[in-house]
Amino acid sequence: MIIECRDLKKTYTADGQTVRAVDNVNLSVARGDFVIILGHSGSGKTTLLSMIGGLTTPDSGEVLVNGIENWHQSDARLTEMRNQTIGFIFQFASLIPTLTALENILLPLSFGNRKAATRREARDILAQVGLKDRENAFPAQLSGGQQRRIAIARAFINEPAIILADEPTGDLDEDTEQEILSVFHEYHRQGTTFIVVTHNVHLAESQENPRILHMRKGVLSERNPARSQAA
Amino acid sequence: MRTLARQINILDYALSSLWRRRLKNASVLVVFTAVIFLVASFQMVTDALTGTAQEVLVNAPQITLQRMSAGRQVNIPLAYAGKLGAIYGISNIVPRVWGYYFDELTGANLTIMGLDTSRMPMGDQLRLTLAEGTFPAAGSRGSVVLGQAVRDMVRARGSQLLSLFRNDLSMASYQVAGVFSRATDILTRDLVVMSIADARDLFRIPPGQATDLCIYVANPTEIGTIARKIADLLPDTRVVTRPQILKTYRVVFGWRSGFGSICLLTALTAFVILAWDKASGLSLEEKREIAILKVLGWQTADILAVRFWESLLVSGLAFLLGVTLAYVHVVFLDGVLFRPVMVGWSVIFPPFHLAPAMNAQVFFLIFCLSVLPYLAATVIPAWHTATVRADSALSGA
């Protein structure tokens, strides 16, 4: 299993109200799985992704990525794991406004690892998301959908084993959406593991053999009874 | 190799990051450069002044004896020297004739100094103060040594000779034997040194008299005692000692530079506080950027390294610029900007050239007071990055 969540819990307290954002989630994801998580707004999807990526500390339970528990390692190690193993596609705008499209894409490359070759790779990825001629544009000069595509390209630059995507097709038109989904499909075919939070029905149809999970008030359940979510 | 490549890449990123915020960084650079320029210039002017003054005064006589009458200085009879023979510890008494000469043509005021170099203990070392030529041999007549300004005056007239008028309007001309170096400008710029006989001739002072007597003492610790004995013995004289003169210099310089330093330190402190204020609070925008970088797997150390290089580049460049400008200002422009502060002196001294004082200690001090606090003020608050939560980047806020 490339990802294992065990009895994962996270509650938030705001204005005296306690919200069970993630409530006792167990999830095993095998290498090469394409996991789709559906659910209403506020059901805890982003919080779950955040804990899997080692960004939010759970109240209890554990997350193992490649067999290593996220919070049993040093902060530096956890950060390194995130950098090397995970590509994160944010739900909201996440480009750095003072950097060009290409510079944004190059950000996840560690400083020890910036070669001319990686610039070429970055341009290739930019071409894959259909923005070949916009590498020197600043985020403010790009449409919302274009910005999102830059952010998607950035998630792939380190060739991570896992992609955590939070509403990746949120503001894309159907054609562009199709382009992105075929990029996902291509990477998935090559063995990349995906966990994608979406409302998009096309997404499930576009991928081969996806696992579809439902999140409701912090509780996760698997829709396809043939495949169990339990570890 | 890998760490070197890493640092180069961080530097590269820092540079482009500086460039992206070039307007803001340029303004910091300008203010910073100006502050360092002021502090460095001021320090260099002070050092140059004190250095020059002390150097020149080392050769001054330990005791100067002048005769006073009705509160004014009058010529002193050489016979007074004989009366001092009884005082133990005096090694040498040398008469000196000097006075001011107003040059009607140029409106310049010259100081004429007649020396008997053969009798001065350090007489043979006077040539060390010359930029060119030699000191006239003791006893020779008709040749002079000039300060820079006087030499320029002579040159401007297209002449080889310095011509002066006696009181009776008869003219005396002198060969230029040597020129004082610029390093001694503070005391020599308007100076004409000639033999004591020539000076007597110019000022019409009778052979048995001098302007003052220079008294050299074998043991410097006895200067005070001997000065008191002389004053007792010759009540109509004024006795000035070298320690007294040095003290006056120090007091004046000390006060001026102390005052100036306090003003400038205040400016510097204000700047550092400003930098701190600017740097300590991370703006929302910066926080968001840091959070995004963390999600993408940037180590806190990387974020700090970028910050460090950014501040080092800005403050280092400002330091180099400021110090270079200060050097140009002091050495090539003679510290024009500080004239009004430093040179109430112009009453005593004519415009002078400053000998450059390149004091590594001073630069180090300025470095410690400017670059280091700036680095601290920008890098230490950057530790806040450690407290920026990466998951804050996930929410839309």
Ligand SMILES: Nc1ncnc2c1ncn2[C@@H]1O[C@H](COP(=O)(O)OP(=O)(O)OP(=O)(O)O)[C@@H](O)[C@H]1O
């Ligand atoms: N930092 C936080 N502080 C307090 N409450 C939070 C915080 N983050 C999330 N929550 C709460 O936790 C619950 C789950 O939030 P989460 O963002 O995971 O939902 P989501 O499923 O991603 O919703 P959406 O589809 O709208 O993005 C919500 O009720 C939200 O208000």
Ligand SMILES: [Mg+2]
């Ligand atoms: Mg969400």
